[in-house]
Structure formats: C-alpha cells, structure tokens
Amino acid sequence: MTLKATPLNSAHRALGAKMVDFGGWDMPVNYGSQIEEHNAVRGDAGMFDVSHMCVVDVRGANTRAFLRGLLANNVDKLQAPGKALYSCMLNPEGGVIDDLIVYFLAEDWFRIVVNAGTADKDVAWMNQHNTATNSGLTITQRRDGNDPIALIAVQGPNARAKVWQVLPTTQAATENIKPFNVAIVADTAFGEAMVARTGYTGEDGFEIGVPAGQAEALWNALLAAGVKPAGLGARDTLRLEAGMNLYGQDMDDTVNPLDAGLAWTIDLVSERDFIGKAALQAKGQQAQFVGLILREKGGILRAHQKVVAASGNEGEITSGTFSPSMQQAIALARVPMDVAVGDTVHVIIRDKQLAASVVKLPFVRNGKVLAA
C-alpha cells in the first residue's frame, strides 16, 4: 500500500526524520529525540507538519444556519470575523464523528479544519446534510485537488515572534489577535497565509496555512529562524500534558462526548437544535473523564489499561504516556461517576495494580506544570 505524503515529505527526510505510517500517511514521528522536541516546544519554539489535516471551506448565504444545525457547539458565539470555535460534530445517536475548529471569516464563508483520518467521512457527512437541508452551500476540501492548503503549526513561547520574523507582513494583522482567532493575509512571501492563534500543545503559537506549493519554502525559512522541527511523538506528549483529546482514541463515533470531558463544548442550554442533541439529553453523562498521575514504579500508563476505583468499579485509560515536563507517567481516563479528583485509584499494568492519583486537567499549560 502506498502511503500518502504531505508537501513536506522530502523536507522531513532531509532532516533525518524517523518516518512511520500514521493512518495511511508517511509522517515523521521524531527527528532524533521526541523528548528534546517536546522540550523545545515548551521552552522555545517547535513546528509540526499538520498538512495531513484538512481545511474545508463552507460557502453560501445559509452557512451560519447550516452550521448551527450541524455542530454541537454554537457558532453564534462567532460574531466578530476571525473568531474561532472548537466543536464536536455528532451523529444522531450523540456519538462523535470528529472534533474540529471552525473559523468565522464572513457570513457566507466559514472555514473548518478537521482531522486527517476522518476528513473523507466528515466531508461526506457535511455534503449529505447540505443536500438534506437544501442549504445550497459549496463545500470544498482544501487538502487534495486543485488548490490545496498546507498547514504548519508553530508552537511555544517564542513561536509567534519567530513566525513574524519569517512572515513580517502578517505581524500587523496578528499582533493583537487573542487566542482562538485567525487572520488571513493575502500578501506574504509565501502567498496567501492563514494565521490562527490556535494549537494542540498548551503553548501559545500560530497554526499557519499556505498554498501547498509554498510549504517547503516556509518550513525552511522557519528552520532558519531557529524553530525546531517536532514530530508526532512530541505532538502526542504535548497534547496529553495539555489535557487535549485525541479523536479515535479518547472518543469516536460510539462515545458520548459528555463522557469524554467535552461537555464544555456542547451547548445543551440554548433552544438551538443540532444533530445529536436529543440523544445527549436522553443519555446524560455516564462516565467521568479525568487525568491520572502514576504514583508507583512499575511501568508507563497506556491506552486500554484498566483502572480500578476504591469502590471496585472499573474504568479504562483512553490515552497514556510518559510526561517529559513532569517526568511521570500520566493518562486520560474514562472512569465511573463515583471517582473524585484527589482519589487514589489503581491501574493494572502487566501483573501489578499500581496506585495513581486522580487529577484535574490540564497537567501543563504555558510551560507550567499545574497538576502535581
């Protein structure tokens, strides 16, 4: 099977990246040490090729109304152009089709960024709903085809400054934007650039979209400015420390977002109807989503390990790793409702039951360890 490649594939190989099959994509897992890359993001600036993810442009007069019905979070929170929103897209049973970010660019143009592995499924679902609601929208994915957009995420306390060194014409438009906002700047050395103050690491930074043909030049310019390349290994330890969910692992089509720590992204309060609302109102929350810190030596916390509460009730780790910033094993876990923050639970690793503390998320934010 031939793996899919992003426009930065040769750039990764030129840097000596260790390449792996990531859901059908040929991607860099590290460029030598994922721990060093992680630390570079927390302390300085690192960058990720996220061009396997997919920009989807939704255009038409009825776009806002369409998205009000499609997405679990409320796009009416987006009133100022440039504002962005993190949301789930649910199926009628209340399961999560994908998690995504939607950017309000104009009343007749919203831009959505979806996950790599779910892009085809997401676009098909949106098209289906477009037809079913007679919304008359044009829905265009910008990853494959005529006019693709490549995505590079630059993250860390020095990320924005380094982006401005390389993209000086974006500084005026982006210097004062708050987190979860985007600016599109037509005139840069790398073509039209979408610069969003968003990210998946818990650090400040910009996620940048440029025409795919300019991606390698932009990547090399960022390298020259001292931004460290960072691979998927570091991406996973950073997002886990930041308490951010990974689709396909922490939740999927069969998981109720209320059981995945995503209640804050689901607007059940307003009268707005959306796909999956009735199912969520009927089910309610049935499990808690918490952080765990391993307190006994014996291994590393990993997905699918069983969690045993003091009551004897069982839960399961959905994502686990070794935290470079905390030097401890940490995890995200779906646990019974009778488990509280501050409790000690036991995780089954091989033949042992090892004690772990239940903590509030996130573990780390803006370079600081919050959970201990």
Next chain:
Amino acid sequence: MNIPTDLKYTESHEWVRREEDGSLTVGITEYAQDALGDIVFVELPQVGKAFTAGDDAAVVESVKAASDIYAPVSGTVVAVNQPVADAPDSINQDAYGAWLFKLTPSDAGAYDKLLDADAYGKTTDH
C-alpha cells in the same frame, strides 16, 4: 546501524555476549533502541529467576511503546544492571554498553546457535 561482530543476536533484537566464565550478558541492539525512541522505564528480572528460552525476562518502555525483552537461551539470572534501570535513557546512549541482565545458561551450546552479526543484520534490512 552498528552490529558488533563479537556479539550474538536474536530475531527479537537482543544482543548476547559470552563471558569468560561462561555466563551470558544480554541487552538490546542499537536497532531496537532506535525503533523504540526515548526509553523511560526498564524492569529487570529478579536475580535467581530461571527462564526457558523465549520467556519474558525484562521490559523496556519508551515514551510511545512497551517492549518485552526475552531470555535468549534457557538459564538462571545471576546479575542485573540496576544503574540502567535507574537511568533508562542510557540504553539510547549506548545500547551495547547498557546491558540488562546476565544468565548462567543451562546448556552451554545454546549460545552458538544464536544469530551472528551478519545473519542478524539481514533480519533488519528492509
């Protein structure tokens, strides 16, 4: 990737060195540490434990994966390398120096049946 010719190997990426007293020193190869990535946890066997060839003998965990280390031959553990358990990344720094455990083999001839450097090298060629 470095594959010393004075060592023997298994297909599961353990290296084995026969010492003068006949005991066998066991670690994981440079290929294995590279595939695993940053190693953050090592669990060593108890001294005195007896293994049959192929038994789970130790565990090495990197950030992204847990890997079982197997007894290359049948034997009894006579020593473990506690400093490596205390500093797991030493395996990444020096895979052939960071031995994990030593065995007294139950069959002295079993060592000769392990893969030589050439044969092991072929298993890692893709």
